[in-house]
Amino acid sequence: xxxxxxxxxxxxxxxxxxxxxxxxxxxxxxxxxxxxxxxxxxxxxxxxxxxxxxxxxxxxxxxxxxxxxxxxxxxxxxxxxxxxxxxxxxxxxxxxxxxxxxxxxxxxxxxxxxxxxxxxxxxxxxxxxxxxxxxxxxxxxxxxxxxxxxxxxxxxxxxxxxxxxxxxxxxxxxxxxxxxxxxxxxxxxxxxxxxxxxxxxxxxxxxxxxxxxxxxxxxxxxxxxxxxxxxxxxxxxxxxxxxxxxxxxxxxxxxxxxxxxxxxxxxxxxxxxxxxxxxxxxxxxxxxxxxxxxxxxxxxxxxxxxxxxxxxxxxxxxxxxxxxxxxxxxxxxxxxxxxxxxxxxxxxxxxxxxxxxxxxxxxxxxxxxxxxxxxxxxxxxxxxxxxxxxxxxxxxxxxxxxxxxxxxxxxxxxxxxxxxxxxxxxxxxxxxxxxxxxxxxxxxxxxxxxxxxxxxxxxxxxxxxxxxxxxxxxxxxxxxxxxxxxxxxxxxxxxxxxxxxxxxxxxxxxxxxxxxxxxxxxxxxxxxxxxxxxxxxxxxxxxxxxxxxxxxxxxxxxxxxxxxxxxxxxxxxxxxxxxxxxxxxxxxxxxxxxxxxxxxxxxxxxxxxxxxxxxxxxxxxxxxxxxxxxxxxxxxxxxxxxxxxxxxxx
Amino acid sequence: xxxxxxxxxxxxxxxxxxxxxxxxxxxxxxxxxxxxxxxxxxxxxxxxxxxxxxxxxxxxxxxxxxxxxxxxxxxxxxxxxxxxxxxxxxxxxxxxxxxxxxxxxxxxxxxxxxxxxxxxxxxxxxxxxxxxxxxxxxxxxxxxxxxxxxxxxxxxxxxxxxxxxxxxxxxxxxxxxxxxxxxxxxxxxxxxxxxxxxxxxxxxxxxxxx
Numbered sequence: 001x002x003x004x005x006x007x008x009x010x011x012x013x014x015x016x017x018x019x020x021x022x023x024x025x026x027x028x029x030x031x032x033x034x035x036x037x038x039x040x041x042x043x044x045x046x047x048x049x050x051x052x053x054x055x056x057x058x059x060x061x062x063x064x065x066x067x068x069x070x071x072x073x074x075x076x077x078x079x080x081x082x083x084x085x086x087x088x089x090x091x092x093x094x095x096x097x098x099x100x101x102x103x104x105x106x107x108x109x110x111x112x113x114x115x116x117x118x119x120x121x122x123x124x125x126x127x128x129x130x131x132x133x134x135x136x137x138x139x140x141x142x143x144x145x146x147x148x149x150x151x152x153x154x155x156x157x158x159x160x161x162x163x164x165x166x167x168x169x170x171x172x173x174x175x176x177x178x179x180x181x182x183x184x185x186x187x188x189x190x191x192x193x194x195x196x197x198x199x200x201x202x203x204x205x206x207x208x209x210x211x212x213x214x215x216x217x218x219x220x221x222x223x224x225x226x227x228x229x230x231x232x233x234x235x236x237x238x239x240x241x242x243x244x245x246x247x248x249x250x251x252x253x254x255x256x257x258x259x260x261x262x263x264x265x266x267x268x269x270x271x272x273x274x275x276x277x278x279x280x281x282x283x284x285x286x287x288x289x290x291x292x293x294x295x296x297x298x299x300x301x302x303x304x305x306x307x308x309x310x311x312x313x314x315x316x317x318x319x320x321x322x323x324x325x326x327x328x329x330x331x332x333x334x335x336x337x338x339x340x341x342x343x344x345x346x347x348x349x350x351x352x353x354x355x356x357x358x359x360x361x362x363x364x365x366x367x368x369x370x371x372x373x374x375x376x377x378x379x380x381x382x383x384x385x386x387x388x389x390x391x392x393x394x395x396x397x398x399x400x401x402x403x404x405x406x407x408x409x410x411x412x413x414x415x416x417x418x419x420x421x422x423x424x425x426x427x428x429x430x431x432x433x434x435x436x437x438x439x440x441x442x443x444x445x446x447x448x449x450x451x452x453x454x455x456x457x458x459x460x461x462x463x464x465x466x467x468x469x470x471x472x473x474x475x476x477x478x479x480x481x482x483x484x485x486x487x488x489x490x491x492x493x494x495x496x497x498x499x500x501x502x503x504x505x506x507x508x509x510x511x512x513x514x515x516x517x518x519x520x521x522x523x524x525x526x527x528x529x530x531x532x533x534x535x536x537x538x539x540x541x542x543x544x545x546x547x548x549x550x551x552x553x554x555x556x557x558x559x560x561x562x563x564x565x566x567x568x569x570x571x572x573x574x575x576x577x578x579x580x581x582x583x584x585x586x587x588x589x590x591x592x593x594x595x596x597x598x599x600x601x602x603x604x605x606x607x608x609x610x611x612x613x614x615x616x617x618x619x620x621x622x623x624x625x626x627x628x629x630x631x632x633x634x635x636x637x638x639x640x641x642x643x644x645x646x647x648x649x650x
Numbered sequence: 651x652x653x654x655x656x657x658x659x660x661x662x663x664x665x666x667x668x669x670x671x672x673x674x675x676x677x678x679x680x681x682x683x684x685x686x687x688x689x690x691x692x693x694x695x696x697x698x699x700x701x702x703x704x705x706x707x708x709x710x711x712x713x714x715x716x717x718x719x720x721x722x723x724x725x726x727x728x729x730x731x732x733x734x735x736x737x738x739x740x741x742x743x744x745x746x747x748x749x750x751x752x753x754x755x756x757x758x759x760x761x762x763x764x765x766x767x768x769x770x771x772x773x774x775x776x777x778x779x780x781x782x783x784x785x786x787x788x789x790x791x792x793x794x795x796x797x798x799x800x801x802x803x804x805x806x807x808x809x810x811x812x813x814x815x816x817x818x819x820x821x822x823x824x825x826x827x828x829x830x831x832x833x834x835x836x837x838x839x840x841x842x843x844x845x846x847x848x849x850x851x852x853x854x855x856x857x858x859x860x
Contacts, residue, residue, distance in 0.1 A: 134679050199690055207683045237686060241694035249701065249796065258785045258792035259710070260701065266708030266789035271701060278697075626814045629827060 006182065006605065011161055014095055021158050050585040052136035053545050054121045057143045059440055061118030062433065064147060066511075068110040071154070073507060075103035077500055080464070084497035086485040096481035097164035098157060098183070104167025109191060110150045112287040112421065115429040117146070117201055120229050120290065122436050124205060126536035126543060127223045129214025129552045129559075134207040136583040137631065142197040142204065144593035149194025152600050156186035160605065163187035166479065168280070169250075171261035171272040176254045182604045188251045189600040193593075195243055202236030205229055214535070216554035220314070223534040223558075224300075224307055228293025231317045232286050235324065239282040246275035255606055270335065277328035285324045287421065289317055291428020292359060295381045298431050299363050301532055302378040303370025306558060309362040316355030323352050333404045342401040349399035356392060360385060375530070376450030380431035383458050387423025391416060394469065409479075412472030415465045422461055430457075430510075438529045442542045443521035445513050453509040460502025467492035467499075525648065533558040540647035546580045546635055549644050577641065579634040586631070592621035669746055671833040673826045684834050688841050695845050698800055699852060702793040706857075710788040715857030718783055724854040727770050728846065731805075734763035735843040742836050750824050753832055757816055760839065764809045771802050794853065801849060804842050811835055 011017050035041050048056060078099055082090045091099065125133055133139050156162045160182035165174040174184045209230045213222070222230075249260040250272065259265025261272050300307040307313065329337055329345035363385060372378070394416040398407055407413055438444045471492040476483065483489060522529075524541040535552060536543070538560045553572045556562045563570070599614025672678055706715065738760040744752025775795070778784075785795040815831045822828050 134683060203683055203686045203690065206686055207679060211679055211682060237690050238693050241690050242697045245694060245697035245701070252785075252792070252796060256785065258796070259789040260705070260792050260796075262789075264710075265787070265792070266705065266710035267792070268704055268708070268789070271704060275697060275701070623814060626811075626831075627818065629822075 006160060009160060011158055014092075016091075016095070017157060024158065045587070046585070049590050050140075050587045052140045052583045052585055052589075054125055054133050054136065054139055055440065055543060055545075057139055058118045058121030058123075060143055061114045061121060061146070064150065065111050065115040065118060065429075068106050068114070068150065069507070072103050072106040072111055073504060075099045075106070077504055079103065080497040080500040082481060083483075083493050085494065086483055086487075086490055088482060091481065093481050094164065097166075097479070098162035100479060101163050101166050101169075101187075102153075102157065105153065105163070105187065105191075107421075108167060108283070108287070109194060110146075110153065112425050112429070113198060114146055114150075115433075116232075116287055116290045116425070117142075117198075119294065119429065119432040119436060120201075120205060122440055123432075123536055124226055124229050125208065125212070126439070126539070126547060127226045127534050128209060128212060128217060129535050129548060129554065130208065130212040131547045131551075131580065132583065133204050134212060135204050137586055137589065137625075138200050139204055140586065141589035141592065142201040144589045145197030145200075145596060146194045148593040148597040149190045149192075149197065149600070152193065152597055152604070153186060153190035156183065156190075156604075160186070168276060169272075170276075171250065171253075171269045172263070174250065174272075175261055175269075176257075177262070182606075185251070185254060185604040185606070188247045188254070189603055192244065192247045192251070193596045193600050195240055195247070198236060199240040199244070202233040202240065206233035206237065209233070214552050214554050217559070220311065221554055221557045221559070223293075224296035224310070224313060225290065225293035225534075227314055228289045228296075228317060231321045232289050235282045235286050235289075235321050238325065239279045239286065242275055243279035246272060246279065249275075251603070255603065255608075270332075273332050273335065274328065277331045278325070281328045281331065282321075282324045284420070285320055287425040288428070289320065291384075291425045291432075292317070294428045294432040294435070295363060295384055296366075297534065298377045298381040298435050299366050300558075301435075301530055302373045302375055302381075303367050304373070304531075305366055305370045306533075307362070308365035308368075309358070310557060312358055313362055316358040319355040320352060323348055323355075327352065330399055330401075330404070333401045334408045346399055346401040350396055353392060353396050360389065360392075375434075376445070376447055376454060377431045377435035377530075379451060379454045380427045380434065383454065384423060384427040384431070387419055387427065387458075387461070390466075391419030391421075391423050395420060407472065409477050410472035411468040411476045411478060414478050415468035415472060418461075418465045418468075422465075430454075435530070436536075438524040439527075439536055439541050439543060443517060443523050444529055445517045446521060449509055449513040449516065453506045453513060455506075456509065457503050457506030460499045460504075460506055463499025464496050464503060465499070467495045471496075527647075528560075533561040535560050538563065540644075540649060544643050544647065546582060546640065546643075549577055549640050549649075550575055577637045579636050580640065582633055582635055584631050584633055588621050588625060592618055595621060670748065670824065670826055670829040671745070673829075677826060677830040680830060681834060681837075684837060688837065691841065695797075695800070695848070698793075698797045699848065702797045702853065705789040705793040708789040710790075712788040712791065713778075713781065713783045715790070715794075715853075716860070718778055718781070719854055719857045721858060723770065723774055724850065727767055727774070728850050730763050730767045730770070731843055731846050734760045734767065735840050737763065738836050738839045742833065745824070745829055745832050745836075748824050750819065753819060753824070754816060757812060757832070761809055761812055761816075764805055764812075764839075768802060768806055768809070771798070775799075798849060798853065801842065801845055804845075808835065808838055808842060811838070 010021070035044060048060065051057065078091060079096070082088055082096060121133070121139070125131070163169070163174075163179075163183040163186055165179055165184060165187075169184065169187055172178055174187075209222070209226055219227075249258075252258045253260050253262065253267075259267040261267045261269050263269065296307055296313060326348040327345055329341060330349045333342050333345070363381075367382075374382075394412070398404055398413060398416055434445055434450055471489050474488060474492075476487075476489050476493075527540040528537040529541070530537070535554070538552065539548060550572060552559065552563075553570065595614050595617030597614070598617060599611045602608070602610025602612075602614055671681065737756050741753050741756035741760060744756055778791075783791055785792045812835050815828070815835050819828050819832060
C-alpha cells in the first residue's frame with residue numbers, strides 16, 4: 001500500500017468544522033504557551049504524565065471525561081437546535097449523521113466509562129484500606145490507552161472525516177461499500193485502543209479488590225461502591241473481548257477485503273449486531289452498576305444510616321450481572337429472529353427489573369426514618385430515583401417484543417435510554433464527583449452553586465427527554481435530521497430543545513463551581529467533611545500518596561463509622577510505622593500509548609507502513625518493560641511522620 | 651502494595667513453603683492476574699469460534715473445508731504443539747527443582763517445537779493461498795484465517811516472549827522474579843494448546859468430516 005493522501009485530508013467544507021479547527025489550534029497553542037511561560041513542562045511530566053498513583057490517574061480520567069461531556073454535550077445541543085423546529089437546516093444531513101454518531105460514541109466510551117473509571121481509581125483502594133491498585137503501571141497504561149484512543153476519535157471530524165454510521169456502527173452501513181473513507185476506521189481503531197485499556201482496568205480492579213483488602217474486610221464487609229466495582233470488573237472481563245473481536249473483524253473486512261459482514265462473499269451482517277450487543281448490553285451495566293454503588297454510599301452517608309438490605313443489594317447486583325449477558329437480542333427484536341428467540345430475550349430483559357426493583361426499595365428503606373441531609377451529592381442521589389424509575393419502566397415496555405415493533409427506532413427508545421443512562425449513570429457520576437471531590441482535592445465544591453446546577457440540570461433533563469416519549473409514540477424516528485410541519489411534533493421538539501439548553505446551563509454552573517471553589521471552597525481539614533462511614537474518610541484530604549500510614553483492621557461494615565464510635569484506639573492504630581513499598585513513576589505507559597496512536601492513525605488511512613511502525617514501537621515498549629526489575633522504592637518512616645504531622649495527624 | 655508484601659519480601663525464598671514463583675506478594679498478584687487475563691482470552695477465542703462456526707458453510711462457491719484440509723498436515727501440527735506443551739510442563743518441573751539448566755533445556759525444546767508448528771502453519775496458509783483460497787475469497791475463509799491466524803499470532807508472540815524470558819534467566823539465574831516470569835509464560839503456552847485442541851476439533855476434524 002502506497003502513501004496517498006485522501007482528497008479531503010483536512011476537512012474544510014463545513015464552516016462550523018473550520019471554526020472548530022481554528023479554535024482547536026488556538027487552544028493547543030494557548031496550552032503550549034502557558035506551559036512554556038510558566039515553566040510547567042517538567043511539572044506536568046513528573047507529576048502527572050508519568051504518575052502511577054491511582055488517585056492522580058483517577059483525577060486525569062475525570063478531567064478527560066468532563067471535557068468529553070462538554071464535547072458530547074455540544075453535539076447534543078447541535079442536534080437539538082437542528083430539531084427544534086420543522087424544516088430547519090442548521091446542519092446538513094451528512095453533518096448531522098456525523099454528529100449523532102460522535103455524540104453516542106463519545107458519551108458512552110469517552111465520557112461515562114472514564115468517569116466511572118476515574119471514581120473507581122479515586123475511591124476503591126481507599127475504601128478497602130489498600131495503598132494502591134494491584135498493578136499501578138498497568139493502571140497508568142489503561143488510562144493513557146483510553147486517552148489516546150479518545151484523541152484519535154476526536155480528531156476525526158477535522159482530519160479525514162468523522163464516522164457517520166451511528167454509535168452502534170451497524171453493518172452493512174458501516175462496511176466499505178457504503179462507507180468508504182477513513183470515518184468508520186476512526187471509530188474501529190479508537191475504540192479498539194481504548195477498549196484494551198478498559199479490559200486491563202477490569203482485570204486490575206478485580207485483582208485489587210479480591211486480593212488487597214485490609215485485614216478483616218471480608219467480602220460482605222466491603223463498601224457497596226467497591227462491591228459494584230467488583231461486579232463491574234467481572235462484566236468488563238467477559239464483555240470487552242467480544243467488542244475487541246467485533247471491532248477487529250470489521251477492521252479486517254474494511255482494510256483487507258474479507259467477508260465477515262458482506263453478503264456478497266457469504267458473510268453475515270447480523271453477526272455485527274450480535275457481537276456488538278453481546279458486549280453492548282452488559283456495557284449498560286458497566287456504567288450503571290458503579291453508579292448504583294455511589295448512590296448506596298451517598299444515601300447511607302446522608303441518611304446517617306447503615307444501608308438497608310446490604311446483602312440483598314449484593315445479590316441483586318450479582319443477578320443483574322449474570323442476566324445482563326442474556327438480553328442482547330432485545331436490541332433487534334424486529335430483525336426477524338423468530339418468536340421463540342424473541343420471547344426468550346423478552347422475558348430475560350423483563351427479569352432484570354426484579355433485582356433492580358429490589359435495589360430501589362432498599363434505597364427507599366435506607367432513607368426511611370433517616371436523618372436526611374440534602375447536600376449536593378444527596379440531591380443527585382435522590383433525584384436519580386424517579387428518573388431511573390421512569391427509565392426502567394419504559395424499559396419494561398420496550399422489552400415486550402410485540403410492542404417493540406411499534407417503539408423500535410423511535411424517540412420513545414431515545415428517551416428510555418437517556419432516562420436510564422443520564423438519570424442513572426450520569427447522575428451517579430455527578431453525585432460521586434461532589435461526594436469525593438474533597439477527598440481528591442482537599443476542599444469542598446460550593447453547595448449553593450451545586451444545588452443550582454442540580455436543579456437546572458434535573459429540570460432541563462426531564463423537559464428534554466420526557467416529551468420525547470410522546471413524540472416517539474407519534475412516530476418520530478431516531479436519526480431523523482429534519483421533519484415537515486403539521487405532524488404535531490413541533491411543540492414537543494421545541495420543549496425538548498429548551499430542556500437541552502437548560503442542561504447546558506447547569507453544566508456551565510458546575511464548571512464555574514469548580515473554578516470558584518478552588519479559591520473559595522470550604523477547606524477539608526478533618527479528612528471527614530461529610531461525616532462519612534467508609535475508610536476513605538479515615539485519612540486526611542487530599543489523601544497522602546501512600547494512602548494509609550498504617551493499614552487499618554476492619555471488623556464490621558461501615559468500618560470508619562464504627563471506629564469513630566469507639567473512643568479507644570485499636571491495637572493496629574498504635575503499631576509503629578514501617579517503610580512503605582511504592583511503585584516508581586514511569587513515562588512508558590504514555591509513550592507506549594502514543595505508539596498505539598501512531599499505529600491507529602496509520603491504519604485509519606490504510607497506510608499500513610505507519611501501522612507497522614506504530615506497532616513495532618508498542619512491541620519495543622513491551623520489551624523494555626519485560627527487562628525492568630527495579631521499579632519500586634520505599635518511603636522511609638521519617639517521611640511518613642512528616643507527611644502525617646503536616647496533615648495534623650500524630 | 652499491601653503491608654504484608656513487605657514481610658514476605660524480606661523472607662528468603664528458601665524459608666517459604668510456597669514454590670519460588672509464588673514466594674512474593676507481588677508474584678502471587680501477578681500470577682493471579684494472569685489467570686484472570688486468560689479468562690478474558692477465553693472469551694476472545696469463544697467469539698472467534700462462534701463467528702467461524704456461523705460462517706463455516708458459507709463458501710460462496712469457493713473451496714470448502716473438506717477440499718482444503720489435509721489430515722496429515724493438521725495432525726502433524728497438532729502432535730507438535732501438544733508435545734511442546736508436555737516439554738513446557740517438564741520445564742516447569744525443572745523450575746520447581748530450581749534447575750536453571752533444566753528450565754533452559756526444556757524451554758528451548760518447547761521453543762523449537764513452537765517454531766516448527768508456526769513453520770507448518772505458514773506453509774499450510776501459503777499452500778491455500780496458492781490454490782486461490784484467500785481470506786478475500788469467502789466468508790468461510792475469512793473466518794478460518796482469522797481464527798487460526800489469531801492463534802498463530804498468539805503462538806508467535808509466545809515464542810518471542812519466551813526468548814526474552816530465557817535471556818533474563820541466563821542473565822539473572824533462578825530468582826523469585828525470573829521464576830514468576832518463566833511460570834507465567836508456561837501458563838500462556840498451555841492455554842494456547844487448549845485453544846488448539848478446539849481448533850483441531852471444531853475447525854479441522856469437523857471440516858473434513860462434513
